[in-house]
Amino acid sequence: MNSERAKGFRWLVLLFVVALVASACSSGSTTETTSPTDPPGGSGGDALEGTLTYFSLWNEGEPQQVVLAGIIEEFEAANPGVTVEVNWAGREVLTPTRAAISSGSSPDIVDLDAEPLWGALIKDGQTLGLGGVVDMEIPGEEGSTVGDVIPAAFLDIYARDGEPQLIPYELITSGIFYDQGNLSELGIDPPETWDEFLAAMATASAAGQPGVQQDGLENYYNAYWLYWLMIREAGPGAFYEAVSDPTGELWKSDALVTAARDLEAMVTSGAMAKGYDGSSWPLAQQAWAAGDGLFMINGTWLPSETEVYAAEGFDYRMISFPKTDGGFDTAELYLIGWVVPSGSKNLELAEAFMAFALEKDRLSGIASVAKNLTPRLDIPVPAEIQDAADIFASNPEVHRPYDGVQGDFPEYWNTVLLPLDDELFFGQITADEFIEKISQATKDFWANQ
Amino acid sequence: VTTTGVIGRANRRVAVLFIAPALLVYVVLMIIPTLGSIWISLQEWQGIGDKPTWVGVKNYTALLKDSAFRTSFGNTIFILVVGGVFVFAIALLFTAVLRDGRNKKLLRAVIFFPILLPPVAVGIVWGVLLAPSNGLINGLLTAIGLESWTVVWLSPNLIFKSVTSGVIWIYVGFITTILLAGVDRVPRSLYESAEMDGATHFQQFRYITVPLIWDVAGVAAILWIIVSIRIFEFVYALAGSGTDPSLASWTLGIHMYLVALAARSPVFALGTGSAIATIMLILVGLSVVIVRRVFRRDVVHF
Numbered sequence: 101m102n103s104e105r106a107k108g109f110r111w112l113v114l115l116f117v118v119a120l121v122a123s124a125c126s127s128g129s130t131t132e133t134t135s136p137t138d139p140p141g142g143s144g145g146d147a148l149e150g151t152l153t154y155f156s157l158w159n160e161g162e163p164q165q166v167v168l169a170g171i172i173e174e175f176e177a178a179n180p181g182v183t184v185e186v187n188w189a190g191r192e193v194l195t196p197t198r199a200a201i202s203s204g205s206s207p208d209i210v211d212l213d214a215e216p217l218w219g220a221l222i223k224d225g226q227t228l229g230l231g232g233v234v235d236m237e238i239p240g241e242e243g244s245t246v247g248d249v250i251p252a253a254f255l256d257i258y259a260r261d262g263e264p265q266l267i268p269y270e271l272i273t274s275g276i277f278y279d280q281g282n283l284s285e286l287g288i289d290p291p292e293t294w295d296e297f298l299a300a301m302a303t304a305s306a307a308g309q310p311g312v313q314q315d316g317l318e319n320y321y322n323a324y325w326l327y328w329l330m331i332r333e334a335g336p337g338a339f340y341e342a343v344s345d346p347t348g349e350l351w352k353s354d355a356l357v358t359a360a361r362d363l364e365a366m367v368t369s370g371a372m373a374k375g376y377d378g379s380s381w382p383l384a385q386q387a388w389a390a391g392d393g394l395f396m397i398n399g400t401w402l403p404s405e406t407e408v409y410a411a412e413g414f415d416y417r418m419i420s421f422p423k424t425d426g427g428f429d430t431a432e433l434y435l436i437g438w439v440v441p442s443g444s445k446n447l448e449l450a451e452a453f454m455a456f457a458l459e460k461d462r463l464s465g466i467a468s469v470a471k472n473l474t475p476r477l478d479i480p481v482p483a484e485i486q487d488a489a490d491i492f493a494s495n496p497e498v499h500r501p502y503d504g505v506q507g508d509f510p511e512y513w514n515t516v517l518l519p520l521d522d523e524l525f526f527g528q529i530t531a532d533e534f535i536e537k538i539s540q541a542t543k544d545f546w547a548n549q
Numbered sequence: 550v551t552t553t554g555v556i557g558r559a560n561r562r563v564a565v566l567f568i569a570p571a572l573l574v575y576v577v578l579m580i581i582p583t584l585g586s587i588w589i590s591l592q593e594w595q596g597i598g599d600k601p602t603w604v605g606v607k608n609y610t611a612l613l614k615d616s617a618f619r620t621s622f623g624n625t626i627f628i629l630v631v632g633g634v635f636v637f638a639i640a641l642l643f644t645a646v647l648r649d650g651r652n653k654k655l656l657r658a659v660i661f662f663p664i665l666l667p668p669v670a671v672g673i674v675w676g677v678l679l680a681p682s683n684g685l686i687n688g689l690l691t692a693i694g695l696e697s698w699t700v701v702w703l704s705p706n707l708i709f710k711s712v713t714s715g716v717i718w719i720y721v722g723f724i725t726t727i728l729l730a731g732v733d734r735v736p737r738s739l740y741e742s743a744e745m746d747g748a749t750h751f752q753q754f755r756y757i758t759v760p761l762i763w764d765v766a767g768v769a770a771i772l773w774i775i776v777s778i779r780i781f782e783f784v785y786a787l788a789g790s791g792t793d794p795s796l797a798s799w800t801l802g803i804h805m806y807l808v809a810l811a812a813r814s815p816v817f818a819l820g821t822g823s824a825i826a827t828i829m830l831i832l833v834g835l836s837v838v839i840v841r842r843v844f845r846r847d848v849v850h851f
Contacts, residue, residue: 172831192810225598317703375682377703378701378707378708380677389804515615519795522705522796526704526705
């Protein structure tokens with residue numbers, strides 16, 4: 101009797117295991133048959149059909165998310181055969197993206213800042229070329245193509261083998277912000293050169309306010325100063341080359357040493373905000389917007405981030421980073437845009453969406469609602485960032501944010517550049533010590549690869 | 550074959566059947582991924598677009614030469630040892646005070662509270678408390694005329710000590726609660742007897758409480774080892790304040806995250822990340838062995 105029960109029980113267990121395996125297999129095959137990345141059926145005709153999977157850097161509720169969600173809704177209404185499945189994944193959108201790609205269910209569109217997209221997907225050949233989008237007519241703007249409304253420099257900067265890989269929909273740049281009212285009260289003109297900038301800081305300091313406010317715990321913001329000084333003193337590419345040099349010797353070039361000394365002069369001037377080395381974001385930028393401090397270096401998102409804290413009548417103005425004797429005067433081109441991972445089977449749909457979204461009225465939400473620049477220079481921008489828009493109006497020569505170092509050498513950026521830059525920026529080491537240390541650290545870094 | 554033997558074998562079979570599902574889940578979700586992670590630590594691999602390439606122990610030797618790893622390893626040991634000494638010293642003090650006394654349930658709930666809060670929220674609040682000019686701590690010091698005592702709590706020289714203080718604040722209540730659970734098991738008659746013999750409160754704590762909660766303290770120490778070595782969210786939120794933290798505040802968990810996963814500047818060095826994870830595992834294992842030796846003694850029955 102007992103052994104019969106035991107046998108019965110064994111059969112039950114066996115049955116259970118078989119059922120488990122069978123259900124696992126069947127659920128796998130179900131997933132396969134309903135995979136959103138399958139090519140849309142019957143896409144050969146004029147009408148678009150299928151499911152477009154979109155992974156976004158925005159969180160639900162952010163202004164850009166609201167604008168993009170509206171565009172997606174319009175796109176679906178205009179193409180009844182198309183469904184867009186969006187994952188509002190937030191800033192770390194690359195995590196689900198890479199997981200989806202490695203499991204064979206790649207999204208069709210991913211949007212993010214261009215530098216991490218370049219480092220994580222584009223440069224290693226993990227994206228599909230978007231040259232086709234450039235020649236596409238924009239729905240609603242007959243006779244006008246994407247290439248007609250987006251400057252070529254914005255499409256070419258992240259090209260691979262000569263073909264654009266990223267289509268931008270938001271344009272950012274960094275510069276030095278101030279309140280015009282504060283500047284006028286101090287009797288200062290907007291500084292154009294580095295010497296004028298240091299003099300303006302000293303004037304503010306003498307009047308009892310910090311010359312520069314800075315959230316020192318944001319090491320990316322700290323690095324703006326040295327990177328911009330290297331751009332101005334040595335030109336685009338010099339910082340990148342110094343980082344790439346396995347001997348570390350290029351760090352000792354005169355122009356880069358001068359840039360480090362320029363920075364040392366600023367942080368030892370006594371005009372930095374007290375305790376800037378221990379300020380946690382966003383406390384310093386809030387203090388600055390409330391009127392405590394003259395200058396703040398930041399991206400063009402600063403007005404929208406700080407407007408709720410801004411003192412009454414705060415008049416946002418921005419200058420391009422001051423010129424130095426080096427004489428290099430290029431503009432930083434920081435793009436947010438779309439890429440199509442190479443695992444996508446819906447390139448045609450993705451391209452159609454991009455061309456659709458770049459229509460002037462649709463894209464203008466990025467300026468009017470999200471208060472940012474767009475790569476379409478014919479879209480009016482809010483007054484707070486008009487100075488930034490003016491920088492691009494003259495079609496300047498452009499360079500990548502942080503000279504491309506963050507995107508191409510992320511490990512070096514995290515473990516060598518940012519820690520040593522903080523030491524210099526917080527006045528813990530001199531410029532000459534910085535050059536010695538980073539030269540040696542660069543050599544060690546490459547020897548350890 | 551004896552009856553006992555038959556029953557014993559049957560019992561073993563039943564036991565195996567009961568254990569099997571849990572064991573299966575454990576093997577599939579813990580053992581295999583752990584072995585997989587160790588295997589990845591011996592490869593060079595970005596996860597997509599490339600195949601794992603066998604590099605042997607290169608990821609480990611590269612880490613040993615890497616100053617960033619030395620910093621994150623040192624910081625983790627700092628939290629483990631220095632943080633641990635403070636956590637247990639304060640928790641023992643609380644245990645002595647809260648053993649009995651009025652409102653002990655309320656006080657226990659209050660000190661346990663920090664562990665219930667989301668670590669990210671606590672990290673952000675600590676950032677505001679420790680702000681250099683308008684933070685609560687420096688503000689209070691200034692308000693009571695001690696402006697000369699104000700310091701930049703999150704400056705490079707102090708930031709990790711401030712972070713460790715935050716970690717201590719979060720976990721003291723947790724460890725105290727575990728120790729108090731041990732204290733609650735101690736028969737009151739022992740204290741009453743000691744009191745009649747004239748033992749002071751400290752002597753009661755030293756000669757009754759501590760020996761009788763020794764086993765519980767050992768368990769608490771092992772829990773502390775695990776949480777302190779893998780600590781991540783609070784440090785990330787306090788020291789990062791919106792972006793990746795500076796190297797001065799990296800722990801092993803943060804280092805692993807930044808090199809293996811999607812940080813703001815993603816590296817996707819899965820081999821290096823897995824090597825750090827393996828080192829964390831070894832560190833936990835070694836620390837547990839040491840703590841078990843320290844706390845080893847015959848079980849006291851009471």
